[in-house]
Amino acid sequence: MSGLALAAVFFAGAGLAPLVVRDAFFLDSLVLILIWGTCAAAWNVAGGYAGQISLGHSAFFGLGAYAAALLTTRWALSPWLGLAVGALVATAIGLVIGYLSNRLRGPYFVLATIAFSQVLLIVGSRWRAVTAGSEGIPVPFRPGFWTLGIADKRVWVWIVLGLAVLAYLVGLYLERARRGYQLMAVREDEDAALSLGVPARRLKVAAICVSAAFTAACGALWAQYVGFVDPFYVFSVDLSVRFALATIIGGLGTALGPFLGAALVTTVETYLRAQFGGIGAGLVGIYLIIYGCALIVMVRWLPQGLVGWIAERVRRRAVPGAAS
Amino acid sequence: MHALPQLIASTILLGSIYALIAVGLTLIFGVMRVVNFAHGEFLMLGMYLAFWAFTLVGFDPYLTLVVSLPLWFAVGWASYRLVMGPIVHASHNVQVFTTVGFSIALQNLALVLWTADARFVRTDYYAVVVRIANAAFNVAQVVAFGLAVALTAGLFAFMRWSYTGKVMRATAQDRHASALMGIDTDRVYALTWTVGIACVGLAGVLLAPIYPVYPTAGLQFVLIAYVAVVLGGLGDMAGALIAAVLVATVEVVGSYVIGTAWKEVLYLLLFIAILVVRPAGLFGQRGAEALGM
Numbered sequence: 001m002s003g004l005a006l007a008a009v010f011f012a013g014a015g016l017a018p019l020v021v022r023d024a025f026f027l028d029s030l031v032l033i034l035i036w037g038t039c040a041a042a043w044n045v046a047g048g049y050a051g052q053i054s055l056g057h058s059a060f061f062g063l064g065a066y067a068a069a070l071l072t073t074r075w076a077l078s079p080w081l082g083l084a085v086g087a088l089v090a091t092a093i094g095l096v097i098g099y100l101s102n103r104l105r106g107p108y109f110v111l112a113t114i115a116f117s118q119v120l121l122i123v124g125s126r127w128r129a130v131t132a133g134s135e136g137i138p139v140p141f142r143p144g145f146w147t148l149g150i151a152d153k154r155v156w157v158w159i160v161l162g163l164a165v166l167a168y169l170v171g172l173y174l175e176r177a178r179r180g181y182q183l184m185a186v187r188e189d190e191d192a193a194l195s196l197g198v199p200a201r202r203l204k205v206a207a208i209c210v211s212a213a214f215t216a217a218c219g220a221l222w223a224q225y226v227g228f229v230d231p232f233y234v235f236s237v238d239l240s241v242r243f244a245l246a247t248i249i250g251g252l253g254t255a256l257g258p259f260l261g262a263a264l265v266t267t268v269e270t271y272l273r274a275q276f277g278g279i280g281a282g283l284v285g286i287y288l289i290i291y292g293c294a295l296i297v298m299v300r301w302l303p304q305g306l307v308g309w310i311a312e313r314v315r316r317r318a319v320p321g322a323a324s
Numbered sequence: 325m326h327a328l329p330q331l332i333a334s335t336i337l338l339g340s341i342y343a344l345i346a347v348g349l350t351l352i353f354g355v356m357r358v359v360n361f362a363h364g365e366f367l368m369l370g371m372y373l374a375f376w377a378f379t380l381v382g383f384d385p386y387l388t389l390v391v392s393l394p395l396w397f398a399v400g401w402a403s404y405r406l407v408m409g410p411i412v413h414a415s416h417n418v419q420v421f422t423t424v425g426f427s428i429a430l431q432n433l434a435l436v437l438w439t440a441d442a443r444f445v446r447t448d449y450y451a452v453v454v455r456i457a458n459a460a461f462n463v464a465q466v467v468a469f470g471l472a473v474a475l476t477a478g479l480f481a482f483m484r485w486s487y488t489g490k491v492m493r494a495t496a497q498d499r500h501a502s503a504l505m506g507i508d509t510d511r512v513y514a515l516t517w518t519v520g521i522a523c524v525g526l527a528g529v530l531l532a533p534i535y536p537v538y539p540t541a542g543l544q545f546v547l548i549a550y551v552a553v554v555l556g557g558l559g560d561m562a563g564a565l566i567a568a569v570l571v572a573t574v575e576v577v578g579s580y581v582i583g584t585a586w587k588e589v590l591y592l593l594l595f596i597a598i599l600v601v602r603p604a605g606l607f608g609q610r611g612a613e614a615l616g617m
Contacts, residue, residue: 053417055424103600106416107359111550112599115592118547122592126585237543241424248421285432285539292429299421300411 003307007168007256015161018154027153031225033259033266034160035218040246040258041167042214047244048253049174050207051187052101055240056113059120060090060212062234064219066124069137069229072147079139079148083220087213094212098205117235124231136230139223148224156225163221164259167214171255183207184253215243238288245291248298251305260306265291327580333459335576339569340472341465341531345545346552346564347476348523351483354559355496355516356412361423363549364542365430366399366521370528371537372438378445378532385445386467389529393522400521404514412513434539442536449533464533471530475523480561492516496559548575551595557605567605 014034018027039061046052067089068082097116101109125134143149150156174180185193186200194200223229233239242265250261272287302309345367352360373392377383383391403426411422447464454461483489495502495512503509535541551571556563571591579587598605 051417053420055420100596100600104603107420108554108599108603110420111359111554112596115547115595115599119589119592119596122586122589238428241428244421244424285435288432289429289436292425292427292432295425295428296407296422299418299425300414303418 003254003256003311006310007172007259010256010259011161011165011168014164015158018157024153027157029266029270031153031156031160033263034157034164035222035225036242036246036266037259037262038160038164038167039215039218039243040250040262041164041171041255042211042218043243044211044247044253044258045170045174045214046208046211048247048257049171049180049183049187050204052204052208053110053244054097054113054208054211055110055237055244056115056117057211057215057243058235058237058239059113059117060094060215061219061222061239062117062120062124062229062231063090063093064216065223065229065234066131066137066219067216068220068223069139070130072139072142072224073137078146079220079224080146083217086216086220090212090216091209094209095205097212098208099201101204101208102201114237114240117237117240121231121235124235131231134231136228139227139229141227148221160221160225163214163217168255168259170210170214171258175255179203187253241291245295247305249294249305251307252303254305254307257305257307264306329458330460331576331580333456333461335569335572337461337465337469338576339572340469341527341534342545342548342552342572343476343565343568344468344472344527344530345524345549346556346568347479347561348520348527349546349549350553350556350559350561350564351479351516351523352520353553355492356408356513358408358412358419358423359550360520361420362427362430363520363524364544364546365427365434366524366542367528367531367545368434368537368539368542369399369430370396370525370530371532371535371541372434372443372528373525374529374532375443375445375537378447384447385529385532389471389526392529393526396522396525397518399525400518401514403521404517408517409510409514412510431539431542438539440538442538444536445532447533462534468530468534472527475526476561476565479519479523483561488515547595548591551591551598554595554603555598555605560605563605 014030017030021027039057043054043057046054046057064083064086067086068079071077071082071085072079097113100112104112124131127133131137141149143151145155150159174183182193182198183203185196185198186203190200219234223234246261246265247258248261249264250259251257268290269287272290276286298305304312345363349360349363352358352363370392373395374385374388377388377392378385407422407426411418414422449463452463454463454466483493491502491507492512492515494505495507495509499509502512531545548571549568552564552568555570556565556567571594574591574594575587578590582590
């Protein structure tokens, strides 16, 4: 129950904060935390529950961002439609990658996903006829909800929060439902799960599709929020690593973990950038050095992440007889 | 086809450079079953070492190559003790994220220390070109080719005929049986990692006179090296060499026919296709990739 309570506090806090705080910087951070948290939660469906570690998830994020940006700039269609199209395309590609994942295990799958996001990076930056090439696409600001031209950051917080809660509910479903247990059984031992009649292949494909669709939706919203799509950013390996990192720090295969991880990672990054960044400063990379080291340290000593660590504490306190 | 001799020459020279990076990777991949995502970063460090030795003390990259040999073994050994050793028996996910984290940390350490500027080693001979028949050869590329072949042949002979090499191959085949035969597998892993890192570090020094160096310089090379390693069959030294030349062929012919802008797409698609159709590689045994994976 403590997990649910913590999640309720987290999401209610995020939803109510805009009513109290008007500071643009704080609201901007909150929007980004929720977007990255949703991406991490989406990554977690494939990487955490299904055990399909992908380092090419930026491909889906970029697809969503490009779908929304292209539909608005070329055909003046609503970015909401772009979001849907991006999510659909991502699901279709997730289907293909999901079937590949049935052939590729462990590091081979990781390599294939990296290669795939690199292919999209090259297509995005070189196929000038469609994508505007390496200079990227500026997304025009057309006021209105349907066109997602919203200046008020509070509204953005609520829009993104809606998607975030949805992603959290998917995680919660997997933690409690039969399908979730089956998926985790596949992660732990695919052959054993298969022999028990678990439809391992279909479940893995479904997990990757859901994960891809959510990531693309995040990409579409992000493109509208930031107002610019840069192929070298949205398809980068760094972005894929960011999704994975937030999940691992928060707790792999937990519903709330990705959001806690994203909150921590985004806050630390913002702080360090403000501290060491700026024009002429050569220390902008410092937060990434810390990320790299954090990744090594976390997987070795705290593989359960923050959520696992907190749960451990709570359990110890709940059983006082065990300690003394 | 007046361009044919040049295409063949470029393919062989480029292929040897890829092979140089791939041999260390395939050694670590084959024996330890670890995909080293930080491999390209050691290449980048090697290139920076050559650059700074050249700029600060005026060392020629080929002098640096000889002088830095013990340094690379020290770097390899230290990184094994600190980072890789503790997780060598851990799950694949832990290994993947450890080397990815290592890669991010090293890449950005270089960014913080040396900025993102592309730097060049401008030796006196960097533009010297040798012409044979209709093909032009860059001197530094020819040297890199010669050393790559020598290094691969040396490593191949070491793995095949030396006692240590046999021990390493035994560990690659079955780590548990090897341990039962009295082989100290942890020491084998330490040695494998050290030799693999030394190879790629030296490769970096060797590449410095040919390519510019910047913090993410390793990524483009290492992606190609992965293609060669998987195509050649994991842990297969000779396979990696042949596969590296094959990948270079795709790249050279591809950029000649469809232009340089799209050549990367070609080998990345080739890579995905190989992963899906024949993950054991061209020369590997079918299903071998699933063992210990």
